[in-house]
Amino acid sequence: MKYLDNLAKAPNTLRSYCYHLKLYFEYLDSSGLSYDSITMDDLARFIGWLRSTHKSKKVTPIKQNESSFTKDD
Template identity: 45%
Template sequence: MIIGSDYLPVKQIDLYLKYLHSTGKSPNMIRSYAYHLKEFWLFLDNSQLDWDDISLVEMS
């Protein structure tokens, strides 16, 4: 579970990780995805960007 800056679970990431679990993905893969999604969420938070408004321009 990934916690956002508001100290609540990040719903979008939580749903995706549950989906990966339901499709039988390995625990190590899910853990790796969770780590990288957490880092991405921190980047969005520090850049004051919304996850659904980001493009490749903001990521470069």
């Protein structure tokens, strides 16, 4: 981050990079992975995790998909 700051990147850019790094390390922690031993498949799963509406098991979305409801047959 200091390198980017020395390049005079905009404060919002630095803030955005920090936020995304935070999310990356949250993903690694929740997946039980170490930052120095990830693979390309792990990175692909991280992108899927970012796109997911359920980033954390501690957070429940307000609006649920219809597919999440079960029918009583």
